[in-house]
Amino acid sequence: MNPRPTMEDVAARARVSRALVSIVYRNAPGASDETRARVLAAGDALGYRPDHRARLLGSRQRTRLIGVAFDVRYPFHGDLVEALYPAAEALGYNLTLSAVTGSRRESAAAQSLLDYRCESLILLGPTSPPAALTALADSQPTVVIARKLRASGVHVVRTDDAAGSRLAVEHLLSLGHTQIAHVDGVRAPGAAERRTAYVQTMRRAGRAPVIIPGGPTESAGTEAARRLPRNITAVAAFNDACAIGLLHTLRASGRRVPEEVSIIGYDDSTPSRLDHIQLSTIAQNAHGLAAAALDLATCVDRSPQEVVISPDLVRRKT
Incomplete structure (x- = not known):
């Protein structure tokens, strides 16, 4: 089994310093567009993925942002977003929202959240294949709500x-x-x-x-x-x-x-x-789902978990 590529490997391939590679992957100022492109191309060629957990745990400047991707077509996603806000505020975090629509794919919604340097991602009922969600979790801690899923590195919070x-x-x-x-x-x-x-x-x-x-x-x-x-x-x-x-x-x-x-x-x-x-x-217990998801999203050193919450019958008039 080949060792996981390091930042030093990317620096050597791109013919730049390790510090410059760090600047590029942190999306910090100090690298030209040409250099950024060369470093990212070298990283892709090597299969390099940043260790986001180490970066967040060691960072002195945290964004305190949790990214949430939701589908505007589903009313329950709106209820989940509403429940996520107070749960995030109670933990000292803010939310950044990115919508999935009939013309905007999940991948675009997730990439937008990454661009905002969100510390973790929460995806509401995603339909992307497990391999795509695993790849996303390799770049940022990821929690999926409302989907039964087996994807390496991904937390799952769902109703039974x-x-x-x-x-x-x-x-x-x-x-x-x-x-x-x-x-x-x-x-x-x-x-x-x-x-x-x-x-x-x-x-x-x-x-x-x-x-x-x-x-x-x-x-x-x-x-x-x-x-x-x-x-x-x-x-x-x-x-x-x-x-x-x-x-x-x-x-x-x-x-x-x-x-x-x-x-x-x-x-x-x-x-x-x-x-x-x-x-x-x-x-479905929107507040319970939201609280469990925020708990997982804000503990970046926790191994992936699945939380399953029981549903309840609501009798009305139909």
């Missing part, structure tokens, strides 16, 4: 999605429903765990699973409503946004909720609590 899905189906069964469908999250984080638990819970109850393709957005719920078989009397949706799209579309078509079709969401996001929605749902 299988337990949440079981709670949803068992609640619908307890109401007397026998024809229960699941609107799937397809490839969204947590979708596989929620789908599998739904199928297992239905089969244990002696009922046939019915899975309808969906997704994590209201439009996905709208489309799923159009595919819903007439004999289905209850639906466990992938998340609240999907459930709300399903709810509005069913009501617009003349089907009464919950008299004809019961619906349960997942997240307990802010929209689910609105008076005209009052969605029954599975609550």
Whole structure:
């Protein structure tokens, strides 16, 4: 096994001093654009990655910034951001936010946070492959919220999605429903765990699973409503946004909720609590997730951990 490349190796390849290499990787003033490009090219060729933990522990000037990448399309991400702010302030940190949108990829959002010299990164429900998240963690301490993941060097804080899905189906069964469908999250984080638990819970109850393709957005719920078989009397949706799209579309078509079709969401996001929605749902503990993530993000010398938080059933009017 070859030894890990050092800063001295990069300096020798780029034909500069070790101090200049340090300036480049700290993004500090004192190196020309041409020199920076040459040093970074040498580092890439050698496979060099800075030891960020040593740098942060030994740094006299810390930014006290935690970078957060979130997807603007998902209401629960907004709830998590809101919970992260007081948790960060209590520890003496500030947050820097970078959004993922329909036209802005996760990689761009993460790179923006690195450019701001954030001490750690918190990624909300990322969809990047594990190898990409491992590479990111090699450059900066990284915490993933709301995704079950095995990626070297990455902390994970998540809800027990299988337990949440079981709670949803068992609640619908307890109401007397026998024809229960699941609107799937397809490839969204947590979708596989929620789908599998739904199928297992239905089969244990002696009922046939019915899975309808969906997704994590209201439009996905709208489309799923159009595919819903007439004999289905209850639906466990992938998340609240999907459930709300399903709810509005069913009501617009003349089907009464919950008299004809019961619906349960997942997240307990802010929209689910609105008076005209009052969605029954599975609550993820946003404040618990935020506190655990900040604890891991601010302890840069801690080995990677997984924190799993139990969900709760919230009964409302759907």
